[in-house]
Amino acid sequence: MSGPARATQHASSKSAVLDVIRAAGTISRVGLINATGFTGATISTVVRKLIDEGLVVETGRAESTGGKRRVLLQLNHSSRYAVGVHLDHAGITYVLTNLGGSVVARISRAGAGAAEPRTVVARMAAEVKGLIDGVGVDHKRVLGLGLVSPGPLSSDTGMGLTPPSMRKWEDFPLDQELERATSLPVVLDNDATAAALGEHWSGGIGGTAISAALYMGTGIGAGLVINGITYRGSSGNAGEIGHICVDANGPECWCGARGCVEVLAGPAAVVAAARADAALAGSAGLTGRARSVSSDFAAVSRAARRGEPSALAILERSARYIAVAARTLANIMDLEVLVLTGPSFAIAGSVYLPVVRDELDRAFFSRAAHGVDVRLSRSAATASAIGGAALVLQSELVPLHEGLRLPENLADSEPAALPASGE
Amino acid sequence: MSGPARATQHASSKSAVLDVIRAAGTISRVGLINATGFTGATISTVVRKLIDEGLVVETGRAESTGGKRRVLLQLNHSSRYAVGVHLDHAGITYVLTNLGGSVVARISRAGAGAAEPRTVVARMAAEVKGLIDGVGVDHKRVLGLGLVSPGPLSSDTGMGLTPPSMRKWEDFPLDQELERATSLPVVLDNDATAAALGEHWSGGIGGTAISAALYMGTGIGAGLVINGITYRGSSGNAGEIGHICVDANGPECWCGARGCVEVLAGPAAVVAAARADAALAGSAGLTGRARSVSSDFAAVSRAARRGEPSALAILERSARYIAVAARTLANIMDLEVLVLTGPSFAIAGSVYLPVVRDELDRAFFSRAAHGVDVRLSRSAATASAIGGAALVLQSELVPLHEGLRLPENLADSEPAALPASGE
Numbered sequence: 116m117s118g119p120a121r122a123t124q125h126a127s128s129k130s131a132v133l134d135v136i137r138a139a140g141t142i143s144r145v146g147l148i149n150a151t152g153f154t155g156a157t158i159s160t161v162v163r164k165l166i167d168e169g170l171v172v173e174t175g176r177a178e179s180t181g182g183k184r185r186v187l188l189q190l191n192h193s194s195r196y197a198v199g200v201h202l203d204h205a206g207i208t209y210v211l212t213n214l215g216g217s218v219v220a221r222i223s224r225a226g227a228g229a230a231e232p233r234t235v236v237a238r239m240a241a242e243v244k245g246l247i248d249g250v251g252v253d254h255k256r257v258l259g260l261g262l263v264s265p266g267p268l269s270s271d272t273g274m275g276l277t278p279p280s281m282r283k284w285e286d287f288p289l290d291q292e293l294e295r296a297t298s299l300p301v302v303l304d305n306d307a308t309a310a311a312l313g314e315h316w317s318g319g320i321g322g323t324a325i326s327a328a329l330y331m332g333t334g335i336g337a338g339l340v341i342n343g344i345t346y347r348g349s350s351g352n353a354g355e356i357g358h359i360c361v362d363a364n365g366p367e368c369w370c371g372a373r374g375c376v377e378v379l380a381g382p383a384a385v386v387a388a389a390r391a392d393a394a395l396a397g398s399a400g401l402t403g404r405a406r407s408v409s410s411d412f413a414a415v416s417r418a419a420r421r422g423e424p425s426a427l428a429i430l431e432r433s434a435r436y437i438a439v440a441a442r443t444l445a446n447i448m449d450l451e452v453l454v455l456t457g458p459s460f461a462i463a464g465s466v467y468l469p470v471v472r473d474e475l476d477r478a479f480f481s482r483a484a485h486g487v488d489v490r491l492s493r494s495a496a497t498a499s500a501i502g503g504a505a506l507v508l509q510s511e512l513v514p515l516h517e518g519l520r521l522p523e524n525l526a527d528s529e530p531a532a533l534p535a536s537g538e
Numbered sequence: 539m540s541g542p543a544r545a546t547q548h549a550s551s552k553s554a555v556l557d558v559i560r561a562a563g564t565i566s567r568v569g570l571i572n573a574t575g576f577t578g579a580t581i582s583t584v585v586r587k588l589i590d591e592g593l594v595v596e597t598g599r600a601e602s603t604g605g606k607r608r609v610l611l612q613l614n615h616s617s618r619y620a621v622g623v624h625l626d627h628a629g630i631t632y633v634l635t636n637l638g639g640s641v642v643a644r645i646s647r648a649g650a651g652a653a654e655p656r657t658v659v660a661r662m663a664a665e666v667k668g669l670i671d672g673v674g675v676d677h678k679r680v681l682g683l684g685l686v687s688p689g690p691l692s693s694d695t696g697m698g699l700t701p702p703s704m705r706k707w708e709d710f711p712l713d714q715e716l717e718r719a720t721s722l723p724v725v726l727d728n729d730a731t732a733a734a735l736g737e738h739w740s741g742g743i744g745g746t747a748i749s750a751a752l753y754m755g756t757g758i759g760a761g762l763v764i765n766g767i768t769y770r771g772s773s774g775n776a777g778e779i780g781h782i783c784v785d786a787n788g789p790e791c792w793c794g795a796r797g798c799v800e801v802l803a804g805p806a807a808v809v810a811a812a813r814a815d816a817a818l819a820g821s822a823g824l825t826g827r828a829r830s831v832s833s834d835f836a837a838v839s840r841a842a843r844r845g846e847p848s849a850l851a852i853l854e855r856s857a858r859y860i861a862v863a864a865r866t867l868a869n870i871m872d873l874e875v876l877v878l879t880g881p882s883f884a885i886a887g888s889v890y891l892p893v894v895r896d897e898l899d900r901a902f903f904s905r906a907a908h909g910v911d912v913r914l915s916r917s918a919a920t921a922s923a924i925g926g927a928a929l930v931l932q933s934e935l936v937p938l939h940e941g942l943r944l945p946e947n948l949a950d951s952e953p954a955a956l957p958a959s960g961e
Binding site: 324337341352361363364370435439442478480 | 764769770777778785786795858859862865866867869870872874900901903904907908
């Protein structure tokens, strides 16, 4: 399995039941019938299979509500694991999660840098082995690997159009090479969509709202979660908010357009502005030869935290542009929840949060109907890697049917379900 | 029933079956079982009810494929009707459609102008009666009225925040007053979302794609259709693209933000630019006192068609901003299809179409994965009113379950549906 397109083809009663159990924590067979709309016979058969496979365990009985006390089911969390890898120019983050999506191991290693993709893949395979062996998990229990990188992705070739820092990876068959090197099934996704999924699984955004994760790593993107389902668009590249225009006459961007929020306000723009200010460049240690954008961005953020007005002014200018992009996203999606996440918000989120909040309070178009709840992620640095692992678990747990879910009132196909009205 | 929020609560096996029959044209009972996943007994019961109610008729038999020839079913198109009303400052468009969504009558009347809402509602009721009586349709066969107006809407009060030209309508209980005046159930929707629905029902955008209608009347908006289902957002106000920023330092907009595409490039901006050009204002007949924005916009468009370079330059400047907004929408939604629709594109679409096409060909972010098919609507002037009627029909036909649809492979709840893989 590989690519966001192919990953959306899986769906089964088994995965639907597993996901209901995951979301509920503990649930009875009757609860499963009510939640899924499946018949009692189906639930009984599916649950027996899940117990036989070791994915689900019985765990005591619910309090009596008059009748027989019901046996409760829950996931067998340590029965399966998934690896999430967030690959970026500046760093590679690895997580190992259990079947419930909880992180059981996490490491950070050097980024892809300028190395050849083949070399990086060989190193990644060794680092994945180290991650799994480090906590003594049996490799046979690892379902697969979710590889997350800057988008956009193409389902044919992996990365079809890459940011300048990763141009070498264009047309490199990343999923196949990584499958060969790790002997694990590989799923690809872009960093921002994976971050949204990671936020959803780790509770950063709720299951029933229309939510987005505004992601800032080296680039800027957004992942969309509609009623608990990741919205991917027609090619898995939805949410490309870094390349929306906030100044039609602005500077050219590497993507071919003008005035994109990424070129005006992304970490590279922040670092360039700081380097252009001799005093700030000196005090923040930016005078030497260029290091990675993310380490320079971190240096500017530290200067702002130390109270250097010029550093703070540069970050606030970036925040104002990003707030405008956030408002555009909120206006188009009619958002309820927006989480700021990703490595750059992990560093400088406290500067961005009030500016984005203020912009949406003041100018979100549908503010007369409702506000947008803007939050800073509590796992901003690892959300994408967690999302990568969640993507693997989802292919086992969730029917990834083009973002669509079983409406409860259609699941009951008996004529008794016909409404009385209008007949 | 009223308001986009409440309109999404309806769902039943009956409406699901009706919508499958509508989409198919003609279909057998076996075809319905396959398409809906319902059991044979359910389909048999539901179809009998639909025939008893006169909504569906039997219409001959399918060609034999070996076994017994199957009876075909189709909608009884003239069994039910719906009224769609597009209310705007400058004009009111009324359509009457049959159960299949085909327009059987259409009239245009004077707009809301500066008149009191109560006066306008009384006139609308008379005009709706005229529309229905004009084609001799029995009022008892009319299911309801879909009222479409500039957004955003609030499910509590109707229009919660209105454009300046319709400020009097803020907090006016439009749905209740119109229900009282017409004795018809009323559903509200915003003009852009309704236009997208109208395009979907009239075949302007396909059922399986991720599509958007870019709407330009007096204002600018977008309606989103994901796999045939209208995406409404958390409060029915998704797609507010007129108020996305294309120039963070641009002029103030009535919505409270700066540099919105509507204030820079909407019909009012086009008209203001034309009036500021003395020669053009003279030749286009704009020198008198201000008429409605839409009649002035039409005058500028006529001047451009006559080949006046200054008129063409003003429209092309507007088109470039709108193309940038279209690209933002395409990047966020990962769109496959974009239709230009609404009264202003009905007049000047030929100027805008090539500019929007060029922008998306050149700078759509995921262009390496796929292009965006940009089209000019063939029913741009009436799409919103058609969408209003479709909204009424949908509440009878389509399970409007928060934009989600029954995944076919979950509808079959028998254990036999479990996949062989992964077990």
